[in-house]
Amino acid sequence: MVKVSVLGAGSWGTALAILLANNGHEVTLWSLLEDEVELLRTHREQTDKLPGVKLPNSIVITSDLNEACKGKDLIVFAVASPFVRSTAKLSAPYIRDNQIIVNVAKGIEEATLSTLSEILNDEIPNAEIAVLSGPSHAEEVSRGIPTTCVVGAESKDTAHFIQDIFMSDKFRVYTSPDIIGIELGGSLKNVIALAAGIADGLGFGDNTKAALMTRGIAEMSRLGVALGGRRETFAGLSGVGDLIVTCTSKHSRNRNAGFLIGEGYSMQEAMDKVHQVVEGVYSAKAALALARKHDIQMPIVEQINQVLFENKSAKDAVDDLLLRDKTREYSDLEWKK
Numbered sequence: 001m002v003k004v005s006v007l008g009a010g011s012w013g014t015a016l017a018i019l020l021a022n023n024g025h026e027v028t029l030w031s032l033l034e035d036e037v038e039l040l041r042t043h044r045e046q047t048d049k050l051p052g053v054k055l056p057n058s059i060v061i062t063s064d065l066n067e068a069c070k071g072k073d074l075i076v077f078a079v080a081s082p083f084v085r086s087t088a089k090l091s092a093p094y095i096r097d098n099q100i101i102v103n104v105a106k107g108i109e110e111a112t113l114s115t116l117s118e119i120l121n122d123e124i125p126n127a128e129i130a131v132l133s134g135p136s137h138a139e140e141v142s143r144g145i146p147t148t149c150v151v152g153a154e155s156k157d158t159a160h161f162i163q164d165i166f167m168s169d170k171f172r173v174y175t176s177p178d179i180i181g182i183e184l185g186g187s188l189k190n191v192i193a194l195a196a197g198i199a200d201g202l203g204f205g206d207n208t209k210a211a212l213m214t215r216g217i218a219e220m221s222r223l224g225v226a227l228g229g230r231r232e233t234f235a236g237l238s239g240v241g242d243l244i245v246t247c248t249s250k251h252s253r254n255r256n257a258g259f260l261i262g263e264g265y266s267m268q269e270a271m272d273k274v275h276q277v278v279e280g281v282y283s284a285k286a287a288l289a290l291a292r293k294h295d296i297q298m299p300i301v302e303q304i305n306q307v308l309f310e311n312k313s314a315k316d317a318v319d320d321l322l323l324r325d326k327t328r329e330y331s332d333l334e335w336k337k
């Protein structure tokens, strides 16, 4: 048994708090939002985002950061990506040196193009930062549906420490040293999922979705490798694994937002209807900026940006993707002749 705190009590923070409490750990669940704390205390359930799933009685719910951060063996960052920096700044004074922190949010900061572990390293420099990612919807994890994830850390001991804390007979955790690859897989797949949702919303079929997913992972790995990630990671749980779940699941916020945009709703209307964080919208501009900075071709990401931020119709974006200049599937494969 260890002492764990989860910062952020949306659907993912709550689902992980339940998993960790069921694993026998002493769990504190923190939120900045007083309404959220009140709701969880009153109902012992995230009625807004995970209806029907009760919190074990042992979970302590708090809005006090000192209570959340003091004396913990592990702190889990589970706030939506736009609030990772502000939450890190707020919590830094309460966090001890060498504290192990694992970030489970997925995103890239638009203003700095930093990944979330880079933000945590900036704001809490004396902590040890790891990441956990993979195909894992809160709706399923909270109900004990078999799920796999990967934890990335600089040190093998830290990765094994976190692996042991999260592992259960329903939640299998792998380890990896490729933090940047894991983070980019988890963030970039959200942008591709918007495109997959748009294709569904436009009434296209399975062929179209398979095309977007396959060419999407090609774009993700090109950028990821240019930024120092390992190509294998993009074929793993936090790459193609998460891309599959997010592009095909009824639970996916990004796919569902894309579906609504494909049906003709505006980006803002789609985000409001989904009512939970749609991370792909926040990561899309950053992904395109990184692609341009590193001279990487990301045509799907480029079209998604035009649909989201430049009023381009989803139909025109699909036409432009299909009518791009002819090209090879993989540019580094040599011809025999």
Ligand SMILES: NC(=O)c1ccc[n+]([C@@H]2O[C@H](COP(=O)([O-])OP(=O)(O)OC[C@H]3O[C@@H](n4cnc5c(N)ncnc54)[C@H](O)[C@@H]3O)[C@@H](O)[C@H]2O)c1
Binding pocket: 008, 009, 010, 011, 012, 013, 031, 032, 033, 036, 049, 078, 079, 080, 081, 083, 086, 087, 104, 105, 106, 107, 136, 137, 138, 139, 275, 276, 277, 279
């Ligand atoms: N939901 C999932 O299935 C799932 C799975 C894996 C990863 N994730 C990732 O986890 C992160 C959180 O996702 P979620 O689904 O829980 O989102 P959510 O919309 O359900 O919850 C976001 C939470 O962020 C916190 N928050 C909101 N505003 C804040 C502020 N101003 N300051 C501090 N905290 C604030 C609140 O606790 C809020 O409930 C995202 O990056 C998401 O991609 C989600």
Ligand SMILES: O=P(O)(O)OC[C@H](O)CO
Binding pocket: 106, 134, 135, 136, 137, 190, 193, 242, 245, 246, 247, 249, 251, 252, 253, 254, 255
């Ligand atoms: O599928 P989404 O868009 O809800 O994103 C949630 C998680 O990243 C899935 O692993």
